[in-house]
Amino acid sequence: MEKRKIIVYSGEWCPWCDALKSFLKKNNIAFEARDVDDPKYAKEAMEKSNQSGIPITDVDGTIIVGFDEPRLREILGIKSKK
Numbered sequence: 341m342e343k344r345k346i347i348v349y350s351g352e353w354c355p356w357c358d359a360l361k362s363f364l365k366k367n368n369i370a371f372e373a374r375d376v377d378d379p380k381y382a383k384e385a386m387e388k389s390n391q392s393g394i395p396i397t398d399v400d401g402t403i404i405v406g407f408d409e410p411r412l413r414e415i416l417g418i419k420s421k422k
Contacts, residue, residue, distance in 0.1 A: 346371040349385035
C-alpha cells in the first residue's frame with residue numbers, strides 16, 4: 341500500500357475532530373495533527389479549504405471538510421462495515 345501524506349487540522353475542543361482522529365487511528369491510518377488554535381495552522385487550513393470550520397483533512401492534496409466518513413473510506417481504501 342502506498343504511503344500517503346495525511347494532515348488533519350483540528351482543535352482539542354472539537355468533538356468531530358476527535359471522532360475523525362479516532363476513526364483514522366482505529367483503521368491504522370498514520371496522520372499529522374495540526375491544532376488550529378495555532379494561528380499559522382488555522383490560516384493554512386482556511387487557505388486549503390476556503391472554510392473556517394473543522395476538521396479539515398488533507399489527503400495528498402485532496403481536501404475533505406468535516407468528518408465525511410464515506411468519502412474518507414473511499415479515498416483511503418477502507419472497506420465499509422456491513
